[in-house]
Amino acid sequence: MNNLEICPVCCEGHLHSYHFSREISYKNVTCMADVFESSKCDTCGSCVATHAQTKYNKLLNINFQRAVDGLLSTHEVHRIRKKLKLSQRVASSIIGGGGNAFSKYESGVIKQSVAVDNMLRVLDLKPALIEVLVQADEQRRALASVQTEIYIPPAIPQKPADSPVFSFFKEVVMAAQTAFLPTIVEQTINSPLGLNAINFEFCGSRTE
Structure with a gap:
Protein backbone atom coordinates (compact mmCIF):
# COMPACT_ATOMS: atom_id res chain seq x y z
CA MET A 1 0.00 0.00 0.00
CA ASN A 2 2.83 2.41 0.78
CA ASN A 3 3.99 2.29 -2.89
CA LEU A 4 0.56 3.13 -4.31
CA GLU A 5 -0.36 6.67 -5.29
CA ILE A 6 -2.99 8.55 -3.32
CA CYS A 7 -6.20 9.18 -5.20
CA PRO A 8 -6.29 12.83 -6.35
CA VAL A 9 -10.10 12.81 -6.18
CA CYS A 10 -10.83 11.82 -2.56
CA CYS A 11 -7.25 12.14 -1.24
CA GLU A 12 -7.89 9.11 0.95
CA GLY A 13 -7.86 5.96 -1.14
CA HIS A 14 -5.06 4.45 -3.16
CA LEU A 15 -4.89 3.92 -6.89
CA HIS A 16 -4.71 0.40 -8.37
CA SER A 17 -3.71 -0.03 -12.01
CA TYR A 18 -5.67 -2.08 -14.55
CA HIS A 19 -5.82 -2.58 -18.31
CA PHE A 20 -8.69 -1.70 -20.60
CA SER A 21 -9.56 -1.87 -24.29
CA ARG A 22 -9.98 1.05 -26.65
CA GLU A 23 -10.44 1.46 -30.36
CA ILE A 24 -7.86 3.56 -32.13
CA SER A 25 -7.94 4.75 -35.74
CA TYR A 26 -5.39 6.34 -38.04
CA LYS A 27 -5.84 7.08 -41.74
CA ASN A 28 -7.80 4.10 -43.10
CA VAL A 29 -6.82 1.63 -40.34
CA THR A 30 -8.79 0.86 -37.17
CA CYS A 31 -7.57 -1.31 -34.33
CA MET A 32 -8.93 -2.51 -30.98
CA ALA A 33 -6.16 -2.46 -28.38
CA ASP A 34 -6.60 -3.97 -24.94
CA VAL A 35 -3.27 -2.89 -23.43
CA PHE A 36 -4.14 0.65 -22.35
CA GLU A 37 -3.59 1.38 -18.65
CA SER A 38 -5.42 3.36 -16.00
CA SER A 39 -5.95 3.27 -12.22
CA LYS A 40 -8.95 2.96 -9.91
CA CYS A 41 -9.30 4.25 -6.37
CA ASP A 42 -10.04 1.59 -3.77
CA THR A 43 -12.07 4.05 -1.69
CA CYS A 44 -14.12 6.33 -3.96
CA GLY A 45 -13.96 4.14 -7.09
CA SER A 46 -12.72 6.97 -9.34
CA CYS A 47 -10.76 5.99 -12.46
CA VAL A 48 -7.64 8.12 -12.90
CA ALA A 49 -4.67 7.73 -15.25
CA THR A 50 -1.38 8.61 -13.63
CA HIS A 51 1.29 10.63 -15.42
CA ALA A 52 3.25 7.50 -16.29
CA GLN A 53 0.12 5.74 -17.58
CA THR A 54 -0.84 8.75 -19.71
CA LYS A 55 2.63 8.77 -21.26
CA TYR A 56 2.44 5.02 -21.88
CA ASN A 57 -0.99 5.29 -23.54
CA LYS A 58 0.26 8.08 -25.77
CA LEU A 59 3.19 5.91 -26.87
CA LEU A 60 0.79 3.10 -27.75
CA ASN A 61 -1.21 5.46 -29.92
CA ILE A 62 1.77 7.03 -31.70
CA ASN A 63 3.44 3.66 -32.27
CA PHE A 64 0.21 2.50 -33.90
CA GLN A 65 0.46 5.49 -36.24
CA ARG A 66 4.11 4.66 -36.95
CA ALA A 67 3.15 1.09 -37.83
CA VAL A 68 0.51 2.33 -40.26
CA ASP A 69 3.08 4.71 -41.84
CA GLY A 70 5.68 1.94 -42.01
CA LEU A 71 8.04 3.66 -39.56
CA LEU A 72 10.11 2.23 -36.73
CA SER A 73 8.51 2.34 -33.28
CA THR A 74 9.88 4.52 -30.49
CA HIS A 75 11.39 1.41 -28.88
CA GLU A 76 13.15 0.46 -32.13
CA VAL A 77 14.58 3.97 -32.55
CA HIS A 78 15.92 3.78 -28.98
CA ARG A 79 17.35 0.28 -29.53
CA ILE A 80 19.21 1.21 -32.73
CA ARG A 81 20.63 4.41 -31.19
CA LYS A 82 21.97 2.42 -28.23
CA LYS A 83 23.38 -0.19 -30.62
CA LEU A 84 25.31 2.56 -32.39
CA LYS A 85 26.54 3.89 -29.00
CA LEU A 86 25.33 7.42 -29.71
CA SER A 87 23.84 9.97 -27.36
CA GLN A 88 20.53 11.53 -28.35
CA ARG A 89 22.26 14.83 -29.15
CA VAL A 90 24.94 13.25 -31.36
CA ALA A 91 22.40 11.03 -33.12
CA SER A 92 20.27 14.09 -33.85
CA SER A 93 23.29 15.85 -35.36
CA ILE A 94 24.70 13.13 -37.62
CA ILE A 95 21.61 11.07 -38.52
CA GLY A 96 19.00 13.80 -38.83
CA GLY A 97 16.60 16.12 -37.09
CA GLY A 98 19.03 18.46 -35.35
CA GLY A 99 18.72 19.86 -31.85
CA ASN A 100 17.33 17.17 -29.54
CA ALA A 101 15.21 15.42 -32.15
CA PHE A 102 16.00 11.88 -31.01
CA SER A 103 14.68 12.64 -27.53
CA LYS A 104 11.37 13.55 -29.18
CA TYR A 105 11.45 10.51 -31.46
CA GLU A 106 11.95 8.14 -28.55
CA SER A 107 9.44 9.81 -26.22
CA GLY A 108 6.74 9.87 -28.87
CA VAL A 109 6.46 13.66 -29.11
CA ILE A 110 7.08 13.59 -32.87
CA LYS A 111 7.62 10.96 -35.55
CA GLN A 112 10.90 10.68 -37.44
CA SER A 113 10.95 11.42 -41.15
CA VAL A 114 11.10 8.66 -43.74
CA ALA A 115 14.72 9.66 -44.51
CA VAL A 116 15.78 9.30 -40.86
CA ASP A 117 13.83 6.04 -40.59
CA ASN A 118 15.58 4.60 -43.65
CA MET A 119 18.98 5.64 -42.32
CA LEU A 120 18.28 3.92 -39.01
CA ARG A 121 17.31 0.72 -40.80
CA VAL A 122 20.54 0.76 -42.83
CA LEU A 123 22.67 1.46 -39.75
CA ASP A 124 20.90 -1.33 -37.88
CA LEU A 125 22.11 -3.77 -40.56
CA LYS A 126 25.53 -2.13 -41.12
CA PRO A 127 26.58 -0.40 -37.86
CA ALA A 128 30.11 0.23 -39.20
CA LEU A 129 28.69 2.81 -41.63
CA ILE A 130 28.16 5.18 -38.72
CA GLU A 131 31.84 6.13 -39.06
CA VAL A 132 31.10 7.62 -42.48
CA LEU A 133 28.46 9.89 -40.96
CA VAL A 134 30.72 10.82 -38.03
CA GLN A 135 33.53 11.87 -40.40
CA ALA A 136 31.11 13.86 -42.57
CA ASP A 137 29.80 15.68 -39.49
CA GLU A 138 33.35 16.49 -38.37
CA GLN A 139 34.18 17.92 -41.81
CA ARG A 140 31.09 20.13 -41.77
CA ARG A 141 31.98 21.45 -38.33
CA ALA A 142 35.57 22.13 -39.43
CA LEU A 143 34.42 24.05 -42.51
CA ALA A 144 31.91 26.03 -40.46
CA SER A 145 34.69 27.15 -38.10
CA VAL A 146 36.93 28.55 -40.87
CA GLN A 147 36.96 32.32 -41.19
CA THR A 148 37.26 33.62 -44.75
CA GLU A 149 38.06 37.22 -45.66
CA ILE A 150 36.86 38.49 -49.04
CA TYR A 151 38.29 41.69 -50.58
CA ILE A 152 35.75 43.74 -52.54
CA PRO A 153 37.41 46.45 -54.70
CA PRO A 154 35.91 49.96 -54.59
CA ALA A 155 33.30 50.82 -57.20
CA ILE A 156 35.13 54.03 -58.24
CA PRO A 157 38.77 53.53 -59.34
CA GLN A 158 41.16 55.37 -57.12
CA LYS A 159 44.07 57.50 -58.41
CA PRO A 160 47.22 55.39 -58.28
CA ALA A 161 49.67 56.35 -55.62
CA ASP A 162 52.69 58.44 -56.72
CA SER A 163 55.89 56.50 -57.22
Whole structure:
Protein backbone atom coordinates (compact mmCIF):
# COMPACT_ATOMS: atom_id res chain seq x y z
CA MET A 1 0.00 0.00 0.00
CA ASN A 2 2.83 2.41 0.78
CA ASN A 3 3.99 2.29 -2.89
CA LEU A 4 0.56 3.13 -4.31
CA GLU A 5 -0.36 6.67 -5.29
CA ILE A 6 -2.99 8.55 -3.32
CA CYS A 7 -6.20 9.18 -5.20
CA PRO A 8 -6.29 12.83 -6.35
CA VAL A 9 -10.10 12.81 -6.18
CA CYS A 10 -10.83 11.82 -2.56
CA CYS A 11 -7.25 12.14 -1.24
CA GLU A 12 -7.89 9.11 0.95
CA GLY A 13 -7.86 5.96 -1.14
CA HIS A 14 -5.06 4.45 -3.16
CA LEU A 15 -4.89 3.92 -6.89
CA HIS A 16 -4.71 0.40 -8.37
CA SER A 17 -3.71 -0.03 -12.01
CA TYR A 18 -5.67 -2.08 -14.55
CA HIS A 19 -5.82 -2.58 -18.31
CA PHE A 20 -8.69 -1.70 -20.60
CA SER A 21 -9.56 -1.87 -24.29
CA ARG A 22 -9.98 1.05 -26.65
CA GLU A 23 -10.44 1.46 -30.36
CA ILE A 24 -7.86 3.56 -32.13
CA SER A 25 -7.94 4.75 -35.74
CA TYR A 26 -5.39 6.34 -38.04
CA LYS A 27 -5.84 7.08 -41.74
CA ASN A 28 -7.80 4.10 -43.10
CA VAL A 29 -6.82 1.63 -40.34
CA THR A 30 -8.79 0.86 -37.17
CA CYS A 31 -7.57 -1.31 -34.33
CA MET A 32 -8.93 -2.51 -30.98
CA ALA A 33 -6.16 -2.46 -28.38
CA ASP A 34 -6.60 -3.97 -24.94
CA VAL A 35 -3.27 -2.89 -23.43
CA PHE A 36 -4.14 0.65 -22.35
CA GLU A 37 -3.59 1.38 -18.65
CA SER A 38 -5.42 3.36 -16.00
CA SER A 39 -5.95 3.27 -12.22
CA LYS A 40 -8.95 2.96 -9.91
CA CYS A 41 -9.30 4.25 -6.37
CA ASP A 42 -10.04 1.59 -3.77
CA THR A 43 -12.07 4.05 -1.69
CA CYS A 44 -14.12 6.33 -3.96
CA GLY A 45 -13.96 4.14 -7.09
CA SER A 46 -12.72 6.97 -9.34
CA CYS A 47 -10.76 5.99 -12.46
CA VAL A 48 -7.64 8.12 -12.90
CA ALA A 49 -4.67 7.73 -15.25
CA THR A 50 -1.38 8.61 -13.63
CA HIS A 51 1.29 10.63 -15.42
CA ALA A 52 3.25 7.50 -16.29
CA GLN A 53 0.12 5.74 -17.58
CA THR A 54 -0.84 8.75 -19.71
CA LYS A 55 2.63 8.77 -21.26
CA TYR A 56 2.44 5.02 -21.88
CA ASN A 57 -0.99 5.29 -23.54
CA LYS A 58 0.26 8.08 -25.77
CA LEU A 59 3.19 5.91 -26.87
CA LEU A 60 0.79 3.10 -27.75
CA ASN A 61 -1.21 5.46 -29.92
CA ILE A 62 1.77 7.03 -31.70
CA ASN A 63 3.44 3.66 -32.27
CA PHE A 64 0.21 2.50 -33.90
CA GLN A 65 0.46 5.49 -36.24
CA ARG A 66 4.11 4.66 -36.95
CA ALA A 67 3.15 1.09 -37.83
CA VAL A 68 0.51 2.33 -40.26
CA ASP A 69 3.08 4.71 -41.84
CA GLY A 70 5.68 1.94 -42.01
CA LEU A 71 8.04 3.66 -39.56
CA LEU A 72 10.11 2.23 -36.73
CA SER A 73 8.51 2.34 -33.28
CA THR A 74 9.88 4.52 -30.49
CA HIS A 75 11.39 1.41 -28.88
CA GLU A 76 13.15 0.46 -32.13
CA VAL A 77 14.58 3.97 -32.55
CA HIS A 78 15.92 3.78 -28.98
CA ARG A 79 17.35 0.28 -29.53
CA ILE A 80 19.21 1.21 -32.73
CA ARG A 81 20.63 4.41 -31.19
CA LYS A 82 21.97 2.42 -28.23
CA LYS A 83 23.38 -0.19 -30.62
CA LEU A 84 25.31 2.56 -32.39
CA LYS A 85 26.54 3.89 -29.00
CA LEU A 86 25.33 7.42 -29.71
CA SER A 87 23.84 9.97 -27.36
CA GLN A 88 20.53 11.53 -28.35
CA ARG A 89 22.26 14.83 -29.15
CA VAL A 90 24.94 13.25 -31.36
CA ALA A 91 22.40 11.03 -33.12
CA SER A 92 20.27 14.09 -33.85
CA SER A 93 23.29 15.85 -35.36
CA ILE A 94 24.70 13.13 -37.62
CA ILE A 95 21.61 11.07 -38.52
CA GLY A 96 19.00 13.80 -38.83
CA GLY A 97 16.60 16.12 -37.09
CA GLY A 98 19.03 18.46 -35.35
CA GLY A 99 18.72 19.86 -31.85
CA ASN A 100 17.33 17.17 -29.54
CA ALA A 101 15.21 15.42 -32.15
CA PHE A 102 16.00 11.88 -31.01
CA SER A 103 14.68 12.64 -27.53
CA LYS A 104 11.37 13.55 -29.18
CA TYR A 105 11.45 10.51 -31.46
CA GLU A 106 11.95 8.14 -28.55
CA SER A 107 9.44 9.81 -26.22
CA GLY A 108 6.74 9.87 -28.87
CA VAL A 109 6.46 13.66 -29.11
CA ILE A 110 7.08 13.59 -32.87
CA LYS A 111 7.62 10.96 -35.55
CA GLN A 112 10.90 10.68 -37.44
CA SER A 113 10.95 11.42 -41.15
CA VAL A 114 11.10 8.66 -43.74
CA ALA A 115 14.72 9.66 -44.51
CA VAL A 116 15.78 9.30 -40.86
CA ASP A 117 13.83 6.04 -40.59
CA ASN A 118 15.58 4.60 -43.65
CA MET A 119 18.98 5.64 -42.32
CA LEU A 120 18.28 3.92 -39.01
CA ARG A 121 17.31 0.72 -40.80
CA VAL A 122 20.54 0.76 -42.83
CA LEU A 123 22.67 1.46 -39.75
CA ASP A 124 20.90 -1.33 -37.88
CA LEU A 125 22.11 -3.77 -40.56
CA LYS A 126 25.53 -2.13 -41.12
CA PRO A 127 26.58 -0.40 -37.86
CA ALA A 128 30.11 0.23 -39.20
CA LEU A 129 28.69 2.81 -41.63
CA ILE A 130 28.16 5.18 -38.72
CA GLU A 131 31.84 6.13 -39.06
CA VAL A 132 31.10 7.62 -42.48
CA LEU A 133 28.46 9.89 -40.96
CA VAL A 134 30.72 10.82 -38.03
CA GLN A 135 33.53 11.87 -40.40
CA ALA A 136 31.11 13.86 -42.57
CA ASP A 137 29.80 15.68 -39.49
CA GLU A 138 33.35 16.49 -38.37
CA GLN A 139 34.18 17.92 -41.81
CA ARG A 140 31.09 20.13 -41.77
CA ARG A 141 31.98 21.45 -38.33
CA ALA A 142 35.57 22.13 -39.43
CA LEU A 143 34.42 24.05 -42.51
CA ALA A 144 31.91 26.03 -40.46
CA SER A 145 34.69 27.15 -38.10
CA VAL A 146 36.93 28.55 -40.87
CA GLN A 147 36.96 32.32 -41.19
CA THR A 148 37.26 33.62 -44.75
CA GLU A 149 38.06 37.22 -45.66
CA ILE A 150 36.86 38.49 -49.04
CA TYR A 151 38.29 41.69 -50.58
CA ILE A 152 35.75 43.74 -52.54
CA PRO A 153 37.41 46.45 -54.70
CA PRO A 154 35.91 49.96 -54.59
CA ALA A 155 33.30 50.82 -57.20
CA ILE A 156 35.13 54.03 -58.24
CA PRO A 157 38.77 53.53 -59.34
CA GLN A 158 41.16 55.37 -57.12
CA LYS A 159 44.07 57.50 -58.41
CA PRO A 160 47.22 55.39 -58.28
CA ALA A 161 49.67 56.35 -55.62
CA ASP A 162 52.69 58.44 -56.72
CA SER A 163 55.89 56.50 -57.22
CA PRO A 164 58.84 57.35 -54.94
CA VAL A 165 60.79 58.87 -57.91
CA PHE A 166 57.88 61.06 -58.97
CA SER A 167 57.33 62.23 -55.39
CA PHE A 168 61.03 63.15 -55.10
CA PHE A 169 61.02 65.30 -58.25
CA LYS A 170 57.74 66.87 -57.28
CA GLU A 171 59.22 68.00 -53.95
CA VAL A 172 62.33 69.36 -55.74
CA VAL A 173 60.24 71.41 -58.18
CA MET A 174 58.07 72.80 -55.38
CA ALA A 175 61.18 73.78 -53.39
CA ALA A 176 62.76 75.47 -56.44
CA GLN A 177 59.56 77.31 -57.21
CA THR A 178 59.35 78.58 -53.66
CA ALA A 179 63.01 79.67 -53.57
CA PHE A 180 63.58 81.20 -57.03
CA LEU A 181 60.25 82.25 -58.49
CA PRO A 182 59.73 85.37 -56.33
CA THR A 183 63.25 86.60 -57.20
CA ILE A 184 62.71 86.14 -60.97
CA VAL A 185 59.37 87.95 -60.87
CA GLU A 186 60.88 90.84 -58.87
CA GLN A 187 63.80 91.24 -61.35
CA THR A 188 61.42 91.14 -64.29
CA ILE A 189 59.16 93.82 -62.85
CA ASN A 190 62.17 96.09 -62.18
CA SER A 191 63.44 95.47 -65.73
CA PRO A 192 62.82 98.26 -68.31
CA LEU A 193 61.00 95.70 -70.50
CA GLY A 194 58.60 94.76 -67.67
CA LEU A 195 56.94 91.32 -67.58
CA ASN A 196 57.49 90.84 -71.33
CA ALA A 197 61.19 90.46 -70.67
CA ILE A 198 60.76 86.81 -69.59
CA ASN A 199 58.47 83.93 -70.32
CA PHE A 200 58.73 81.18 -67.67
CA GLU A 201 57.12 77.78 -67.31
CA PHE A 202 56.33 75.47 -64.33
CA CYS A 203 59.55 73.44 -64.30
CA GLY A 204 62.00 76.17 -65.35
CA SER A 205 62.29 79.40 -67.30
CA ARG A 206 63.04 80.27 -70.92
CA THR A 207 63.81 83.73 -72.43
CA GLU A 208 62.17 84.41 -75.81
